Amino acid sequence: MLRPGPTTIVTRYECNPVHLAAISPDGNHLATAVKTGCSGSRVVVRKLCCQSSGDPVIATIPIPTLAGSSSSGLSALAWSPDSRLLLASHNECGSIVVLSPIDHPDWRCTIEQGSAGLAASLWFPDSRHVLSIADFSLRLDVWSLTTQSSIERIEYAKSPTNHSGPAVVASAVPTVAFSNTRQSLAVIRRR
16 A cells, blocks of 8 residues: 655665656656755666666766755656656756756756746756746746757746646646647746
8 A cells, every 4th residue: 555755765775765756758767856964865767677687776866955945855856758858956946957867977957047936847848948937927938958048038927837748836727838749838927
């Protein structure tokens, strides 16, 4: 019987409570976030379809907590639609870290929302852009991982709720959606 609460993954070396988990869209990898005390969190990526008896851990990536944060760790984990990149957001700190645990475990891209804060983040269908929604519906930013900059800003986006795709928050009314062709983005704004 499954009970609510933290899950524990036990390996021969450690026993840590997992507070977030995400399976890649292709079903081959499991990412888990483990709180590591005051120093932040650690993301562990495991291969799910291991045929050998070897260690299924592909990458263990530390994510430090920014100064002044009192949170229990990361807010969300989300795989990109192509299953190659992993988004780890820390809403309290207003930061998003994009990782490439399969191809380049040492690579990372950090997106800082600054004083606007972070309410939600999600992937674009092309897996090379990240959408971030600031606290208090101040703005919505589209970040390019190839140019490493914000390429579009929409002011006064409606508060985040359910999104089409791997989203960070859920509710009944979608405020951000992609077209069926994945070429267009619709955003509800407040006036």
